[in-house]
Amino acid sequence: MEPIIEMINVHKTFGSRKILKGMNLRVKKGETMVILGPSGTGKSVSLKHITGLTIPDEGDCKIFGKSISYSKEKIRKEIRARMGVLFQSGALINWLSVYENVALPLREHKLASGKELDRIVMEKLRWLDLVHAKDNLPGDISGGMKKRAGIARALTTNPEILLYDEPTSGLDPVMSNVFNELILRMQKELHVTSVVVTHDMQSAYMIADRISFIYEGEVIFCGTPDQIKESSNPLVIQFILGETRGPMTLDHSEKKD
Amino acid sequence: MNIFILNLIKEYIYGAGYTIILLLKTVVQIKSSFFKKNEIIHQMYIAGISSLFVVSIVAVFTGMIMGLNAGLGLKDFGAEGQIGLLLTITLTREMSPFMTALILSASVGSAIAAELGTMKVSEEIDALEVMSIDPVRYLVMPRVLGFSTMVPVLCVYSTILGIIGGAVVGHFQLGVDYQIYFNDVSARIGSVPGLKDLYVGLFKGLVFGVIISIISCSHGLRTTNGAIGVGKATRESVVISFLVVIFFGYVMTAFFYR
Secondary structure, rough: OOOOEEEEEEEEOOOOOOEEEEEEEEEOOEEEEEEEEOOOOHHHEEEEHHOOOOOOOOOEEEEEEEEOOOOOOHHHHHHOOEEEEOOOOOOOOOOHHHHHHHHHHHHHHHHHHHHHHHHHHHHHHHHHHOHOOOOHHHOOOOHHHHHHHHHHHHHOOOEEEEEEEOOOOOOOHHHHHHHHHHHHHHHHHOOOOOEEEOHHHHHHHHHHOOEEEEEEEEEEEEEEEEHHHOOOOHHHHHHHHHHOOOOOOHHHHOOOO | OOOOOOOOHHHHHHHHHHHHHHHHHHHHHHHHHHHHHHHHHHHHHHHHHHHHHHHHHHHHHHHHHHHHHHHHHHHHHOOHHHHHHHHHHHHHHHHHHHHHHHHHHHHHHHHHHHHHHHHHHHHHOHHHHHHHOOOOHHHHHHHHHHHHHHHHHHHHHHHHHHHHHHHHHHHHHHOOHHHHHHHHHHHHHHHHHHHHHHHHHHHHHHHHHOOOOOHHHHHHHHHEEEEHHHHHHHHHHHHHHHHHHHHHHHHHHHHHHH
């Protein structure tokens, strides 16, 4: 099956720091790909390349077979219209209520109005169990609710691809599992293709069809959760066991993404 | 040291280019201003109504200080009765647009830079771009339009208050009769040079409004490095706005009066 998300030999440098050094990633339709790796190895930067927010110095990112890195703005918008992103903090517009945040893409692109808009927004809010908070401002709700509102907003345009940047970070174990179940439910019911950036091993095992392990800007392992558990790569073993001693130095795991 | 200066120059050139391109993009987006009318009105309210108090205080006291200084100087020549004329020329031509611009740059311009800067570091701008919502259309254009339209309005308002402030000082401290004072004011404003001063002052206000709002938006959208970056963007937006306003103030005065 042809991949619908492809990162082909992507290189990226910020200042004097090389973040991505030939990153390759292929995600098939309907698949949930988890990107794992220590901090500072380029996980979030990879996600930004997939959204087209960051342009590679070398290499290309193709979504639905079209380059999002080098296409004209019109093509890029067409690709993004089929994509939803959950940012780490939810990235809700802080002066709009939860309802208005979820309605934002529909209003701005005039995709729906009046009762139709209300129906779509309320459906997403019910799905994410946010109806009771619909009139609240982002500053008045918890981190978990912000993330759920972020997902609700991403879902309003019925995306085929969903990208998650650290969906379970800062959440308690119960809420983390709620999110994991939500991601699984979206794959099952909405058949979306997902790319999830996380540090959370439990979450990765639960939701992933495949896991890509990034270290120093390139994928050093890609396989199913069962395969990663049996990996003999010392870097992978150290990371999944969370050991402080090993080939992965503190220096590498403390750099910022 | 040389590398530091070189990087600083590169940063300023990049910033200037970014701001000019942002201005052009904003001009293009004016076509969609009807769909953003509520947001524009909201921004007009922030720039206009919420700044009214500080503009009022500064305008009245500026008029009083200028009136007193000019009156004391003119008194030596027995010409203190001319302060109405002098204040009208100075306020309409130069002081009101300049004073209003500086006040709004420090209060509203800095708030715009901080607001957009915070949105940038908390990924809200990225979220808009991913949703194919143009941040220039959604955030910048309403702020620039709302702000720029309110500066000339506040210029007129601060001119009126400054003239009243001058009248009060002239009456109580220099003994200038209100009728003589306001006759001079109305004669000047009704004359051709007076009208020219008024229009030039309004034009300056408009230009200053565009300069401050676009510089503030530009700094906000280029913010990096979290809270420190927001502080830096806010401070730089005010400093650079001041410098550019002073420069263009001189250029416009030279162009219209030389």
